Amino acid sequence: MQTTALHALHQELGGKLVDFAGWELPVQFSGGIAEHHHTRTAASLFDVSHMGQVLVRPTSGQVADAATALETLIPASIVGLAPWRQRYGLFTSADGGVLDDLMIANHSTHFFLVVNAARTEHDLAHLRSLGEVEVEHVADRSLLALQGPRAGGALTQLIPEATGLVFMDSVKLSWDGTEVWVSRSGYTGEDGFEISLPNERAEEFARRLLDIDGVAPAGLGARDSLRLEAGMPLYGHDLTEDINPVEAGLAFAIPKVRRSGGSRAGGFPGADVILPLLDTGTPRERVGLRAEGRAPVRDRAPLFASAESDEQIAVVTSGGFGPSVGGPIAMAMLPRGTAGTVYAEVRGKRLPLSVTDLPFIPHQYKR
Amino acid sequence: MGMIRYTADHEWLDDSGDDVAVGITAHATEELGDIVFIELPEVGAELTTGDEAAVIESTKAASGIAAPFDGVVTAVNDELAESPEKVNEDPTGSWFFRIRPADPGALDSLLDEAAYQALIG
Numbered sequence: 001m002q003t004t005a006l007h008a009l010h011q012e013l014g015g016k017l018v019d020f021a022g023w024e025l026p027v028q029f030s031g032g033i034a035e036h037h038h039t040r041t042a043a044s045l046f047d048v049s050h051m052g053q054v055l056v057r058p059t060s061g062q063v064a065d066a067a068t069a070l071e072t073l074i075p076a077s078i079v080g081l082a083p084w085r086q087r088y089g090l091f092t093s094a095d096g097g098v099l100d101d102l103m104i105a106n107h108s109t110h111f112f113l114v115v116n117a118a119r120t121e122h123d124l125a126h127l128r129s130l131g132e133v134e135v136e137h138v139a140d141r142s143l144l145a146l147q148g149p150r151a152g153g154a155l156t157q158l159i160p161e162a163t164g165l166v167f168m169d170s171v172k173l174s175w176d177g178t179e180v181w182v183s184r185s186g187y188t189g190e191d192g193f194e195i196s197l198p199n200e201r202a203e204e205f206a207r208r209l210l211d212i213d214g215v216a217p218a219g220l221g222a223r224d225s226l227r228l229e230a231g232m233p234l235y236g237h238d239l240t241e242d243i244n245p246v247e248a249g250l251a252f253a254i255p256k257v258r259r260s261g262g263s264r265a266g267g268f269p270g271a272d273v274i275l276p277l278l279d280t281g282t283p284r285e286r287v288g289l290r291a292e293g294r295a296p297v298r299d300r301a302p303l304f305a306s307a308e309s310d311e312q313i314a315v316v317t318s319g320g321f322g323p324s325v326g327g328p329i330a331m332a333m334l335p336r337g338t339a340g341t342v343y344a345e346v347r348g349k350r351l352p353l354s355v356t357d358l359p360f361i362p363h364q365y366k367r
Numbered sequence: 368m369g370m371i372r373y374t375a376d377h378e379w380l381d382d383s384g385d386d387v388a389v390g391i392t393a394h395a396t397e398e399l400g401d402i403v404f405i406e407l408p409e410v411g412a413e414l415t416t417g418d419e420a421a422v423i424e425s426t427k428a429a430s431g432i433a434a435p436f437d438g439v440v441t442a443v444n445d446e447l448a449e450s451p452e453k454v455n456e457d458p459t460g461s462w463f464f465r466i467r468p469a470d471p472g473a474l475d476s477l478l479d480e481a482a483y484q485a486l487i488g
Contacts, residue, residue, distance in 0.1 A: 016400075031455075032426045033401040221400065221426060294404045294451075296424045321403040321426050328403075347406075347422065 004049035005142045005199040006206055013217050020220055021117035023050035028219035035222035036323040039188055040361075043148035044218035045209055052120030053138035053196060056127060057110040066111055069132040075245070075254045075268040076104065083108045086170035086183050088253055090245055091126060096273030097241035098248065099126065101233070105170035105183060112170065112181065114143070114194070116235045141181075142202035147192035147226070149364065150214040155182075155193055158208055162193065167365040175205065188223065189230025189363045228329060229322045231288060231358030237299055238286060238317040238331050244274055247282035247333060249358065254278065284314070284333045288360055289342070289353040291328035296321050297344040297351060303332055304343045307350045316344060325360050372474045373483035374435050379459065382474055386441045388462035391423070391432065394487045396458045399425040402451045407443040408464055414438055421463050423454075436473035438466040 001024040010017060015026030025047060028035060038044055058066035067078040076089035083106050091099035100119040105112040115123045120137070127135045146155055156163040161173045162182055170183035178201050186192040197205055209215050224234070233239040239248055256262050260275050291297055301316040319330030334342065334355065343350040372380045377395035381388045396402065404424035414420055414434035421432040442465040447453060454461045468474070478486065 016397075027427070028400060031401050033403075225426065295406065296404055296429070298429070321401075321424075 002050070004047055005202040006047045006049065009203050009206060010047065010217075015217070015219060020050055023117060025050060026217070026219040027221040029217045032219065032221035032225065033321075033323045035216070035218035036225050038216050039148045039190060039218055039222060039226055040324055041149065042214040042216070043146055043150040043154050043192075044216055044222065045206060046145040046147065046218050046220065046223055047142070047206075048145050048194070048223075049142040049202070050117040051143055052113075052115040052117060052123060053141055053143060054113040054115060054120075054124065054127065055110055055136040055138060056113060057134045057136070059132055059134055063106070063109055063111075066133050067106075069130045070104065070111060071258070071264065072130065072267055073126065073269065074102075074104065075258045075271070075274065077255045077257050077264075078104060078106075078111070079264065080255075080257065081106045084169060084171045086168045086185060090250065090253055091123065092245065092268055092270040092274065093241055094269045095241070096244045096270035096277075098235075098239050098243060098245060099123075099241060101235055101239055101250075103183070103185065107170070107172070107181075112196075118236060138196075140199055141196045142199050144195045144197075144202070144206060144209075145186050145188075145192060145223075146195065146209060146215070147186045147188040147190045149191060151190070151192040152366065154209060154212045154215050155195075157212055158205070165193075167191075167367045180205075184366065187230075187232055188226035189232070189359060189361055190226070191364050191366045225320055225323060228318055228320055228331070229324055229359065229361040230363060231331070231360060233286065233331070234318055243333065244270075244277060244282065246274060246277040247284050247286065249286040251278055281336060283336055285336050286317075286331060286358070287334050287338070288356040288358045289316070289319075289330040289332055289344075290325070290356050290360070291330070292352045292354065294327065295346060295351055296328040297330050297346055297353060301330075301344045301346055303334070303353075304345065304350065305338075307343050307352075309343075313338070313342065322360055329360050331358070371480060372477040373480070373486075374433075374477055375486060376433055377487075378432060378435060380435060380474060380477065381462070384465070386465045386467040387438075387474065388465050389420070389432065389435065390462045391454065391458055392483070393458045396455050399423065399427070399430065401426045402454045405447050405451045405454070405463070407445070407448055408440045410440055410443060412440045414440065414466065420466075432463060434466070435477065436466075437469040438473070439469075441465045441467050
């Protein structure tokens with residue numbers, strides 16, 4: 001299994017290490033629920049170095065050429081992405097499904113992409129199919145996420161310039177003589193930052209952050225319950241090649257300029273499938289589910305319209321316990337317009353779940 | 368009588384009362400993480416060795432407590448169904464159910480403290 005630059009620190013801090021997409025990373029330190037609450041009330045430091053960091057440079061030297069090339073794979077406005085800003089995007093398939101979700105930052109002369117760990121090799125090959133760009137997999141940098149209402153106060157103690165960033169800014173700053181790439185973003189629904197820095201300085205930086213009052217280490221277990229409460233899809237669960245962006249609730253990732261009638265309409269894989277769906281709507285949609293009882297309802301649990309019905313209407317795509325919600329929550333792709341109560345089958349019993357809007361917990365971004 | 372026994376599935380059994388109290392070990396709770404839901408058997412249920420007697424859901428996964436031997440459930444700890452986190456806080460003080468073994472010598476073949484400690488290393 002691969003390890004990150006913080007592996008020894010995780011062990012020292014008592015992290016329970018498990019396999020995440022081939023990487024040995026902490027699922028928890030003190031406990032997943034405690035770490036979840038700490039993130040929502042203070043600040044947590046997550047090691048997300050398993051995620052793929054990728055640089056995409058224009059062979060022409062003109063960054064606009066790289067933007068144009070990326071738009072052939074991703075239905076975002078990348079040409080319109082201002083320098084030092086970041087956007088959420090999707091790699092789409094010819095069938096209109098999703099190959100991965102990612103962050104795209106304009107670093108002025110090139111683009112900086114962050115992709116899912118399990119999809120890194122796929123995405124690198126996919127990007128290398130483009131002729132107009134050089135694709136570099138950044139393996140010598142760690143990626144840390146500092147998340148929570150006290151993240152800003154903590155990070156500015158080490159990097160004062162970080163104070164001026166707003167949600168989705170993505171800039172290069174200096175920490176103690178080292179270049180760090182800082183974005184104001186994350187995947188918890190809280191204010192926070194993702195910080196890319198050289199592996200050889202990652203542990204020292206993490207220790208400096210953890211020395212700050214209010215900052216504690218958190219594992220990827222808490223990150224999962226935080227993103228579930230924040231209503232964010234997880235690739236491989238709520239988002240797959242069999243789920244299109246519109247039914248996944250990700251139409252926001254396809255701006256008007258790339259839609260029918262826009263000045264750069266289409267031109268990405270699956271556009272002929274996806275763009276009409278923006279007008280017609282989809283037969284199913286991603287929704288939240290809240291259990292009425294205490295029993296968690298997990299991924300793949302079959303869903304039924306009634307306690308007696310034999311006809312399965314969907315499966316749970318992500319499910320677990322929501323510490324801030326105070327009970328079991330889940331997400332599923334349900335027939336459009338489904339409201340009220342649906343039933344999950346768990347250990348042979350039908351458990352009632354109420355259909356709710358997402359997110360379960362409002363986002364707290366600093367815009 | 369009165370000796371705590373263990374199964375290789377990380378259950379503890381205390382036969383100091385009229386019947387056998389069953390819980391899970393501290394090692395098991397560390398492996399499971401935060402426990403958020405417990406489903407208990409019904410009093411009077413007749414269990415065969417290996418039957419799923421209770422279900423424990425942690426934030427990570429669901430797991431079962433298997434009946435350690437044939438017997439009848441004589442009591443359940445409803446407090447745990449209300450407050451499952453108590454198992455994390457005090458695993459050896461949190462019994463799930465009591466069972467009357469069909470064979471009074473049922474516990475003799477289970478692990479003693481030394482054997483269990485050797486098992487978990």
